[in-house]
Amino acid sequence: MNLTVQEFIEEYKTQFQTMFAYSYEEGTTEQHYTALGIFIKNYLSRHWKETRESYIKEGAKQVYYFSMEFLPGRQLRNNAYNLGILDIIKEGLTELDLSFDSIAEAEADPALGNGGLGRLASCFMDSLASLSIPGNGNGIRYQYGLFRQKFVDGYQVEVPENWLRNRNVWETRNNKSTCLVRFGGNVWLEPNDKGYYEAKYENTLNVLAVPYDTPMVGYRNNKVNNLRLWSAEIPVEEEANYHTLDEIQPISEITQVLYPDDSNYEGQLLRLKQEYFMVSAGVQSIIRHFRKYNVPRKNIPDKIAIHINDTHPALAIPELMRILMDEEHLTWDQAWEITQKTCSYTNHTILREALEKWPIDMMKELLPRIYMIIEEINRRFVDYHLPLYGERITWQTAILQNGVVNMAHLAVIGSHSVNGVAKLHTDILMSDVLKDFFEIYPERFNNKTNGITQRRWVHLANPELTALIDEKIGEEWKRNPAELKVFKGFEQDEETLKQVAEIKLNNKKRLADYIEEVKGIQVNPRALFDVQIKRLHAYKRQHLNALHILHRYLEIKRNPDKEVVPRVFIFGAKAAPSYVYAKQIIKVINSIADLVNNDPDIGDKLKVVFFENYGVSLAEKIIPAADIGEQISLASMEASGTSNMKLMANGALTMATLDGANIEIKDFVGEDNIFIFGLTDKEVYELKANQSYQSKELYETNEQLRRVLDALKDGTIPGLNGEGSAIFDSLVHYNDEYFVLKDFESYVDAQNRADALYAKPMEWTRKSLLNIASSAPFSADYTIKRYADDIWKVKQYFTGDEGVQPLDE
Ligand code: CJB
Numbered sequence: 001m002n003l004t005v006q007e008f009i010e011e012y013k014t015q016f017q018t019m020f021a022y023s024y025e026e027g028t029t030e031q032h033y034t035a036l037g038i039f040i041k042n043y044l045s046r047h048w049k050e051t052r053e054s055y056i057k058e059g060a061k062q063v064y065y066f067s068m069e070f071l072p073g074r075q076l077r078n079n080a081y082n083l084g085i086l087d088i089i090k091e092g093l094t095e096l097d098l099s100f101d102s103i104a105e106a107e108a109d110p111a112l113g114n115g116g117l118g119r120l121a122s123c124f125m126d127s128l129a130s131l132s133i134p135g136n137g138n139g140i141r142y143q144y145g146l147f148r149q150k151f152v153d154g155y156q157v158e159v160p161e162n163w164l165r166n167r168n169v170w171e172t173r174n175n176k177s178t179c180l181v182r183f184g185g186n187v188w189l190e191p192n193d194k195g196y197y198e199a200k201y202e203n204t205l206n207v208l209a210v211p212y213d214t215p216m217v218g219y220r221n222n223k224v225n226n227l228r229l230w231s232a233e234i235p236v237e238e239e240a241n242y243h244t245l246d247e248i249q250p251i252s253e254i255t256q257v258l259y260p261d262d263s264n265y266e267g268q269l270l271r272l273k274q275e276y277f278m279v280s281a282g283v284q285s286i287i288r289h290f291r292k293y294n295v296p297r298k299n300i301p302d303k304i305a306i307h308i309n310d311t312h313p314a315l316a317i318p319e320l321m322r323i324l325m326d327e328e329h330l331t332w333d334q335a336w337e338i339t340q341k342t343c344s345y346t347n348h349t350i351l352r353e354a355l356e357k358w359p360i361d362m363m364k365e366l367l368p369r370i371y372m373i374i375e376e377i378n379r380r381f382v383d384y385h386l387p388l389y390g391e392r393i394t395w396q397t398a399i400l401q402n403g404v405v406n407m408a409h410l411a412v413i414g415s416h417s418v419n420g421v422a423k424l425h426t427d428i429l430m431s432d433v434l435k436d437f438f439e440i441y442p443e444r445f446n447n448k449t450n451g452i453t454q455r456r457w458v459h460l461a462n463p464e465l466t467a468l469i470d471e472k473i474g475e476e477w478k479r480n481p482a483e484l485k486v487f488k489g490f491e492q493d494e495e496t497l498k499q500v501a502e503i504k505l506n507n508k509k510r511l512a513d514y515i516e517e518v519k520g521i522q523v524n525p526r527a528l529f530d531v532q533i534k535r536l537h538a539y540k541r542q543h544l545n546a547l548h549i550l551h552r553y554l555e556i557k558r559n560p561d562k563e564v565v566p567r568v569f570i571f572g573a574k575a576a577p578s579y580v581y582a583k584q585i586i587k588v589i590n591s592i593a594d595l596v597n598n599d600p601d602i603g604d605k606l607k608v609v610f611f612e613n614y615g616v617s618l619a620e621k622i623i624p625a626a627d628i629g630e631q632i633s634l635a636s637m638e639a640s641g642t643s644n645m646k647l648m649a650n651g652a653l654t655m656a657t658l659d660g661a662n663i664e665i666k667d668f669v670g671e672d673n674i675f676i677f678g679l680t681d682k683e684v685y686e687l688k689a690n691q692s693y694q695s696k697e698l699y700e701t702n703e704q705l706r707r708v709l710d711a712l713k714d715g716t717i718p719g720l721n722g723e724g725s726a727i728f729d730s731l732v733h734y735n736d737e738y739f740v741l742k743d744f745e746s747y748v749d750a751q752n753r754a755d756a757l758y759a760k761p762m763e764w765t766r767k768s769l770l771n772i773a774s775s776a777p778f779s780a781d782y783t784i785k786r787y788a789d790d791i792w793k794v795k796q797y798f799t800g801d802e803g804v805q806p807l808d809e
Contacts (some may be wrong), residue, residue, distance in 0.1 A: 001672050003043070003085050003088050004088070005088050005091045005092045005095070005413055006092075006301070008085075008088055008092040009095060009096060009689070010439070012024070012035070012036070012039055012041065012092060012093075012096070012466050013096075013448065014100070015035050015038065015039050015042075016031070016032070017033040019031075019034065019038065020035070020492070024096060024098075024354040024711055028434055028582045029102055029103055029105075029106045029588035030106045030166065032098060032103045032106070033076065033104070033106035033107055033169075034166070034167060036076065036089070036093075036103055036233050037075075037076055037107070037169030037170065037180045037509060038081055039167050040076065040079050040083070040085075040089075040713045041169060041170060041215065041690060043083065043085070044079065044083060044215055044224050047146070047217075047222045047223065048215050048224035048226075050222070051222075051223050051224050051225065052226070054797065055134045055797070056292050056293065056511050058291060058311040058797060059295075059303070060134045060766075060794075060795065060802055061134065061304070061305065061793065061794045061795070062135065062136060062303065062304060062305070062794065062796055063128070063134065063136070063281065063304075063305040063306075063787075063788070063792045063794050064135075064136050064137075064138050064286055064304065064305065064306050064307065065121060065124060065125070065128075065135060065136065065137050065138065065309060066123040066278070066282055066306060066307060066308055066309060066313035066316055067117070067118070067137065067138070067308075067309035067310075067312070067313065067536065067659050068139065068140060068274070068278065068309070068310075068312040068313060068415065069112060069113030069114060069117055069118030069121060069123070069258070069276065069312075070110075070112050070113055070118055070121045070122050070137060070139050070213075070227065070229075071110070071111065071112060071113035071115075071118035071119040071615075071616055071649070072110055072112075072123070072125070072616075073109055073110075073119075073120045073122065073456065073616030073617060073620070074104065074107040074109050074616070074617055075107070075170055075214075076103070076104050076107050076109075077100075077104050077216070077460055078126075078293060078455070078456055078460060079170075079215070079217045080132070080687065081219075081455065081459065081460055082126075082129075082217040082219045082455065083217055083220075084219065084220045086468055097549045098145060101748060105109045106415055108144055108163040108164075108165070108166065108168075108348060109163070109616055109617045110163050110168075111145030111146040111161050111163065111258070111615055111616075112139065112140070112141075112142050112146075112229075112258060112602070113146065113258070114146055114258070114260065114261070114262035114535065114574075115262045115534065115535040115639075116181050116348075116534070116535075116585070116641070116642050116643075117262075117309065117310060117348050117780075119616065120421075120450055120642060120780075121137065121139075121309055123451065123452050123456075123642075123780040124780060124783070124784055124787075125137050125216045125225065125416075126216065126219075126225055126453040126455060126780065127228055127451070127453055127780040127781045127784040128216070128225055128784055129217060129218035129219075129221075129223050129224065129225040129778075130218045130219035130221065130223075130453075130455070131218075131781060131784060131785065131788070131796050132218060132221055132223050132797045132798055133784065133794055133795070133796055133797070134225070134794060134797065135225055135784075135794070136225055136226045136227065136228060137225075137226070137228065137229075138225035138228050138230075138278065138282035138313075139214045139217065139227070139228070139229050139230070139278060140229060140230055140231075140255050140258075140274060140277070140278050141171075141229035141231040142255060142256070142257055142258040143162075143164060143231075143255060143257065144160050144161055144162060144163070144197045144254050144257040144258065145161040145258055146161060146258055146354070146574070146615075147159060147160065147161055147260055147574070147577065148160070148161045148261055148531050148613050149574050149613045149614070150612055150613070151216060151586075151590060151612055153719065154578075154586070154587045154590030154594070154719060155517055155583070155587050155590075155593050156541075156574070156575055156583050156587075158260070158577050159528075160612065160681060165278075167339045168212075170214045170215065171212040171213065171214050171229070172212065172213045172214075173210065173211075173212050174210075174211045174212070174213050174228075175210070175289075177211050177285055178208055178209060178210050178211065179208075179209050179280075179281050179284040179285060179288075179541065179708065180206055180207070180208060180209070180235060181199060181206075181208075181209050181232075181276070181277050181280040181281055181284075182204040182205070182207075182268050182280075182369075183204060183205040183207065183276070183366055183367065184203070184204055184205050184207055184365065184366055184368070185201055185202055185203035185204035185205070185368070185369065185653055186201070186202050186203060186367040187199055187200065187201050187369045187372070188200050190450065196329050196540075198326070199322075199326040201369075202383070205250060205251070206235050206237070206238060207233070207234075207251050207254060208228075208232070208234060208235040209230045209231070209232065209233075209277060209280070209281030209284075210230065210231045210232075210233050211228045211229070211230055211231075211281070211285065212228070212229050212230075212328065213226050213227070213228050213229075213370065214226070214228075214229065215227075219455055219478075219479075219646070221798075223797075225464075226697050228282070230255065230277065230278055230281045230282070230613065231255045231415060232251050232252065232254035232277060232292070233251065233252075233254045234251055245490075248253045250574055253705045254270070254273050254274055254277050255271060255274070255277070259271055259274075259312045260574075260576050260577055261355070261576045261578075261579075262486070262535045262537065262576060263348075263349050263351050263354040263535075263537065264351075264353050264354055264579070265353060265354055265356045265357070267356075267357070267358065267359065267362075267363060270324055270657045271629065272358055272362060272366055272367075273366065273488050275313060276313055276315050276319070276366070276367055276370065278313065279313050279315045279316045279319050280315075280319050282306075282313075282316070283306070283319045283323055284323065285315055286306070287300075287320075287323055287327075288302055289326070290303055290304060291586050296327055297324070297330065297338070297449070298334070298338070300324075300338045300342060301338055301341035301342045301343075302572070304341050304342055305342060305791070305792035305793070305794060306320070306344070307343075307344050307345075307346070307787075307792070308344065308345040308411055308591060309346055309348075309416065309790075310330050310346065310347065310348045310349075311345075311347075311355070311356045311407035311408050311410075311411050312356070313482045314345070314356075314407045314408075314410050314411040314414070315367075315370060316343060317339055317343055317377075317410060317411070317414030317415070317598075318370045318374050318377065318410075318414075319337065319370065320338070320339045320342065320343070321335050321339050321373050321377070322369055322370065324338060324339070325373075327647055329753040331808065336377075336542045338573060339414055339610050340414060340416050341416055343414055343415045343416070344415050344416060344417035344418075344419075344791045344792065345411040345414075345417070345419075346418075346419050346420075346448070347408065347411075347418065347419070347420055347421075347425075347429055347433075347434070347639075348421055348639050348640075349635070349639050350428055350432070350433045350636070350637070350639065351539065352431070355406075355407070355408055356407040356742075357401075357404040357405065357406050357407065358404060358405045358407065358410070359403060359404055359405075360400065360403050360404060360405060361403075362418070363405050365446065371405075371784055374399060374400070375400065376444045377399060377410070377413065377414065378398055378399040378400045380400065381398065381413055382395075383396055385397070385440065385791075387488065389440065391487075393436045393439065393440070396436050397409055397412075397436045397437055397440065397790045399413065400702060401714050404541050407555060408434070410438075410759040412434060412437050412441070412444070413727045414534050415444065416444060417444055417446060417790075418434070418437070418441075418445050418446075419445070419446050419447060419448045419449065419651075419791065420446045420447055420448075420639065421447075421449065421450045421639045421640040421660075421661075421772070422447070422449045422450065422639060422640035422641075422660045422661040422663070422664060423447050423449060423663065423664060424636070424658075424659065424660060424663055425447075425639040425640060425660060426445065426446070426447035426680060428636060428681070429445065430445050431471065434557075438656075443772055446790060446791070448783055448786055448790075448791075449640065449646070449661055449663060449778075449783065450640040450641075450642050450645070450647065450778075450780075450783060451642075451645065451778050451779050451780035451781070451782055451783035451784070452642055452645045452779070452780055453779070453780045453781075454478075454481060454649060454775075454779055455478075456620070457623065457646045457649060457650070458649050458650060459478065459619075459711070460620070461620040461623060461624050461650070462503075462507065462623075462624040462650050462752055464503040464506060464507070465500075465503050465624070465650065465651070465772070468496075468499050468500065468503060469484070469487055469772075472487060472490055472496060473486040473487050477776070481518055481776035481779040481781060481782070482776050483776075484772070484773055484776040485773055485774070485776060486773075487769065487772060487773035488769075488773040488774070490769060490771060490773075491579055491769055491770055491773075493764075494762070496769070497762055497765045497766060497769065498650065498765075499705050500765050500768060500769050500772075501761060501762075501765045501768075502649060504624075504625070505525060505526070506626070507624040507625040508525040508526075508529055509525045510527045510621075510625065511525075511529070511622060511625035512524075512625075513622060514621060515609050515742075517612070519609055519611070520610075521597055521607060523568045523604075523606075523607045523609065524566055524568070524604045525550070526566070527565075527566035527567055527568075527604060527607070528565055528566065528567045528568070528627045528628065528754070528755075528758050528807075529568050529570060529625055529626050529627045529628070530567050530568065530569050530570065530626075530627065530628040530630065530655075531570045531571075531574070531622055531623075531625075531626040531627075531628065531629055531630060531647065531652065532545050532569075532570070532571055532572075532629075532632070533571070533572040533573070533618075533619060533622060533623075533643055534572075534573060534641075535573060535574060535575075536573040536574060536575040536579070536582040536583075536585060536586060537579075537582060538581055538585075538737065538738050539633055539634055539637040539638070539656050539738055540632070540633050540637075540638065541584050541632050541633060541634060541738055542571065542573060542589065543585050543588070543727055543731075543740060544632055544740045544743060544744065545569070545571075545589075545630055545632065546585065546588055546589050546592060546745060547708050547709070547740065547744060548747060548748060548751055549569055549589075549592055549596070549606070549608060550708045550711050550712075550717075551704065551707075551708045551748060552564075552567070552606055553592070553595070553596050553602070553606060554598075554707055554711065556601070556602060556605055556606060557601060560601055563745045564755070565755040565758050565759060566605050566606070567605075567606055567653065568603045568604075568607045568608075568609060568691075569607070569608045569609070570609045570610075570611070570626075571589060571608075571609070571610040571611065571615055571616055571621060572610075572614030572622065573586065573610075573613045574613075574614060574617070581702050581726070581727075581730065583642040584726050584727060585727065586610070586721075586722040587720070587723045588712070588717070588720065588723050588724055588727055589608070589610055589722075590610050590717045591717045591718060591720050591723075592608055592717055593608035593609065593610055593646070593721060594718060595717050595718055596608050596714070611795065619643070619646070622642075623646050623647055623650050623652075626647050626650065627652055627653065627758070627764075627768075628652055628653055628654075628655050628675075628754060629643065629644055629647030629648065629652040629653070629654050629655065630655050630661070631644045631654055631655065631656040631657070631659070631661045632655065632656065632657055632664050632678070632743075632747065633657060633660065634657065634659070634678075634679070634684060634738045634739055634743075635657045635659045635678060635680050635681040635683070636659060636681035636684050636685065637659065637738070638659045638660040638662075639660055640660040640661040641659075641660045641661050641662065642661075644656070644660070644661055644662055644736075645661065645665070645775065645778040648665055648772075648774070648775050648778070649771075649772060649775035649778065650772070651768040651769065652768070653673065653674065653675065653754070653757075653767055653768060653771060654666075654674045654675065655673065655675045655677070655750060655751070655754065656674060656676055657677065657678040657679070657743070658676060658678070658680050658681065660677075661778070662674075664778075665774075668774045668775075668777055669771050669774040670770070670774075672767075672769040673770045673771060673774075674752055674753075674771075675750040675754055677743065677746040677747050677749065677750035678743040678746050678747065679739060679742060679743060684739065687739070687742075691736065693736070693739065693742065694735070695731060695732060695735050695736035695739075695741045695742070696732055696733070696735070698741045698742065698744075699731075699732045699741065702741075702744075702745070704745075704748075705741060705744055709728055709731065709732060709741075709746075710728075711724075712724035712725065712728040713725040713728045743750055750762065
């Protein structure tokens with residue numbers, strides 16, 4: 001199907017008129033977005049159908065990525081690009097006097113996730129399709145996504161995100177594939193005359209799970225995979241039983257809103273309901289689909305891989321057991337073997353507060369049959385391991401402990417593979433967080449360092465840079481990221497360096513205009529753009545960044561005549577609504593911004609910009625314009641990070657602790673081309689173990705630090721209502737849990753090194769180029785290839801000579 005510009009124009013005009021009964025000239029931008037989205041969806045629908053059919057025809061093993069979060073970002077541009085029709089559409093629209101860019105901005109950005117974990121799931125969807133791997137997403141169609149963030153007087157205020165207000169052009173409601181999910185009631189097992197036990201239910205709450213399917217378009221390979229998001233409804237045959245809104249509430253609330261907590265476990269009944277709802281619907285529909293393969297049930301693991309993205313979907317394990325036993329009538333042992341071979345689990349964090357532990361009573365009441373199965377998994381686990389490993393290890397690894405169901409333990413025991421998301425993180429899982437499991441099942445543990453899709457984060461977000469790379473090394477890198485290293489050959493080429501610098505400057509000018517438009521702050525595009533974009537969390541240490549800004553401010557005030565490298569500090573971060581400390585940090589940074597941006601002594605030397613409502617679309621604007629990417633978590637705490645990869649791929653230099661994937665970034669780019677500072681993970685562990693850290697001593701002995709800390713509470717920063725003091729107290733009086741003060745000096749040092757380098761533009765740009773050229777290993781295509789080969793054992797399905805070629809690392 002080779003669409004021409006003229007064909008597009010004709011078809012688009014007809015399409016518009018058919019939809020709106022107006023001619024296209026009269027359309028609003030929003031209408032054009034809808035018409036264009038539907039045009040593209042129609043265009044890809046044949047591939048969508050053919051891809052699905054070909055997987056069945058080929059008997060292909062399929063992977064199902066179960067995730068409570070997906071952050072796909074806007075899809076119009078991405079889909080058109082991957083289909084290879086973006087330029088044609090742009091040209092066609094220009095001829096019609098329409099702007100593709102403005103139309104694309106009319107799309108709602110579906111915020112169906114909190115942060116890195118959700119975005120990773122979506123990068124993986126893009127890579128699965130682009131590598132021609134049969135891979136599907138399974139998640140929840142939240143009616144309201146992550147809250148929209150506003151700042152009022154510098155405080156975060158949360159507003160509902162009604163992303164479905166206008167029509168979602170990408171989804172297809174699939175009434176044919178609904179299933180029933182049961183909650184509560186009584187369950188018992190009854191022997192029947194066929195020789196097996198039947199599960200009997202009474203008084204259950206029955207919920208209809210309705211799938212909405214969204215195409216996941218592969219990069220120029222005619223492959224379209226499926227993202228299935230489930231929505232909860234009243235079963236049609238039970239509609240007559242529901243009379244009031246209150247009665248409907250227990251059902252409609254299930255898929256109403258995404259929990260806004262990132263790396264934090266809340267233990268609320270509704271969340272458990274959501275998790276089971278998604279998992280049960282997903283597993284039921286997979287097993288139903290499996291029947292199409294017409295192979296014996298013992299072959300389920302040859303045809304299906306279920307991936308558990310963090311513990312949130314870990315109930316897939318008992319749910320698969322339930323279906324195999326209660327509905328497919330397999331024995332426990334048969335079902336268990338299949339389940340373990342089918343399921344695999346990724347851990348995304350070592351934060352204790354994020355590890356899910358559900359009260360047994362809650363689980364028993366909400367999911368009685370599932371709880372029975374978990375109890376039995378646990379009983380068999382303990383019986384088997386007690387004689388082999390003894391009391392300590394067995395009880396520490398049990399699923400049921402002190403009245404709770406430990407979901408990480410369930411996930412490890414029920415899976416054949418457990419992976420971390422960066423080398424250091426996996427090491428910490430094996431040596432600390434899951435070390436007893438590592439002793440029992442060493443063969444299950446493996447590392448899969450995260451990755452990002454260059455298609456969205458470089459090709460589309462940074463078209464000028466992409467064109468430059470194409471010009472210098474050809475286009476092969478787009479299909480085979482390893483080719484990007486050829487770009488390193490240009491590190492001494494002055495002309496290329498000038499072009500790289502100019503592209504960065506252009507991106508910064510665009511961002512500067514945007515900053516002026518939305519924040520009313522004028523920034524100098526030639527200043528160093530220093531970016532920290534991620535969830536607001538104490539371990540990510542946005543407050544360390546804030547202390548450094550304060551330090552700079554005070555220095556400029558003390559030495560107004562000293563030359564400084566001008567900087568614009570850029571933040572984007574949402575805090576969980578109930579996370580008081582994180583919200584205090586937001587307020588303090590906003591107040592520092594007010595102080596700095598309005599001080600006439602400061603001028604262009606220092607500006608602070610905190611964007612509201614950080615998300616995928618904003619990231620696409622900020623990242624190409626960044627000079628420095630801040631990755632300053634306390635070593636050992638950030639499992640991987642992925643903004644570090646996106647920023648590096650766009651030529652930002654990384655300001656980093658030796659944490660998560662920063663370590664691998666350093667290894668690939670070389671330590672001369674990254675700014676490393678701070679404690680190592682080993683030092684952090686030691687300090688914690690010997691309890692020798694006294695943050696107050698640092699405050700008392702380090703004058704520079706004291707000045708900065710005092711500024712938090714002595715009235716230097718306007719508009720604060722105790723937030724500065726709260727942070728001061730946490731750092732000085734409550735012993736600074738995340739070693740902010742301990743790392744402060746070395747951070748300031750690293751920042752000074754950055755200044756010195758920025759003063760030598762060619763040298764800076766050379767390092768920037770080396771970062772771009774060293775970013776290929778962080779392509780999600782590689783990450784996904786490794787998951788496919790090592791964990792899921794799924795193959796790439798090429799048709800003819802189309803498709804992404806096998807990758808050469
Ligand atoms: N992560 O975004 C989340 N949410 C969680 O609940 C737990 C972890 C993040 O996952 C990313 C993808 O693996 C990691 O890069 C990041 O370090 C981690 O915090």
